[in-house]
Amino acid sequence: MRREIPIIITIVFLLVRAVFELMGPLYDYQITFPDGTKEKLFTSLSNAVVFMSVVALFMGIWNLTRNHVSNIRRKKENWPYSIWLLVLLYGYAILGIVQGMKGKHFDWIYNGVIVPLDSTTFSLLAFFIASAAYRAFRVRSLEAGLMMVVAFIIMLGNTSLGNAIWSQTSFLGGFKGIRDWLMNIPNAAGFRALNLGLFLGGYVAAVRVALGLERRYLGQD
């Protein structure tokens, strides 16, 4: 029974969601709250899921705290960083509770620390793309060679240098014209084929769950 209950819950909610998404009367059905405001039942159910996720946030905080307290106790390598993490985790949460989401210091830390750190991490991509592309574009096979030629044309089509070498007003629309053709015809066809496969794969994965065949999320084969 320990196994059956989660499977039943999963199947019931999967079917409820599917029926709500498809059936117009259910999708449009509205409920009225005690204060007179109305909301779609579907929206209310979706909000309930968001609420449950927020409650579950405490599990994440507990896991982080447990791991880092353990690091500090055992004096593992780099353990002072664990103190720093816990101070920031709880300090920022307390600051948010005291000052509110629009608090001066709370906002300053967000805009002055988190946003620049985010941008810094994102900017790392440029370097990683270069190193990954170097490995991928080493011409070791016909496919790799083809990919390199296509990538080179796309790059030239995206830059003014490409336009200077072969103008878009000349034969075939220059590098830009070839880039457009590559992106709109072979690339779009490949993407759509992948998306079709993904839809079918995802749908069949959902059917396996609906039929109770997929049990590995319960640790079973």
Added chain:
Amino acid sequence: MSDLLLFLAAEAPKYKWGIFRDVKGCVFGFLVGMALFVLTYIMIQRARAGLKIPEIRHIPGLEAFEEAVGRATEMGRPVHITDYYEYMGDYDTFAFWSYLSHVAKLCASYDTRIINTNSDYLTMVINEEIIRQAYLEAGRPDAFNKDDVRFLSDWQFGYTMGVAGIVAREKPAAQFLVGYFYAEALIIAESGNLVGAVQVAATSAVHQMPFFVAACDYTLIGEEFYAGAALLSKEPVIYGSVVAEDLMRVAFYALIIAGAILATLKVDALRNAVLF
């Protein structure tokens, strides 16, 4: 109750066939869904009854999972598995759990340490249970270390740098990037590459596939990600569902060819049916 009465008394909105939502492709989507459901059920029943079902294709990337864990065992280094976009209820997450279960069982049987990093706290709890169960089945419950199942951050780049840091410190010999990823995909894959890990990626994120192909040793792309999740079980019943998927794909190709011919002849019947 009064809400229900008011709703019924109100002017009925327009629904397709009186019940389906008035959005493009709703009825067609429902019919295709039902056909796929029935086909999957038939194939599963045939597989269950031991009847012949069509052969399914081979996915080379799947063997890489065992090879990579074997390599980590030989080197005495851990294995790392992660999925950024792993929300409960998402079918990518169900597929991820299939891979996690497989890798955890391999690690438990080879007595290799497995590290799992998470960006979702709810999924982390289930991941922990899956890994615990794998160690229990392998007869090594004491080898399971719950500190190796870690929640990092639900903030995209907080999670990314957390994973990159763990990869740099723990130096896993094998890294599995399974599920849906965004911009963090390449940063994590390149972090694994820097420590010399064998990397296997399986993703349904179309825009991240080129990055994984460039940075990882093996990549399962598109529906291979879902098919691979089913094939890992080695159960004929689950094979049946993959056969149904392949047959449906053939039907879709036929539909596309028919659509192209009819559109060329300026006949809109099929197009209208699909959009209904």
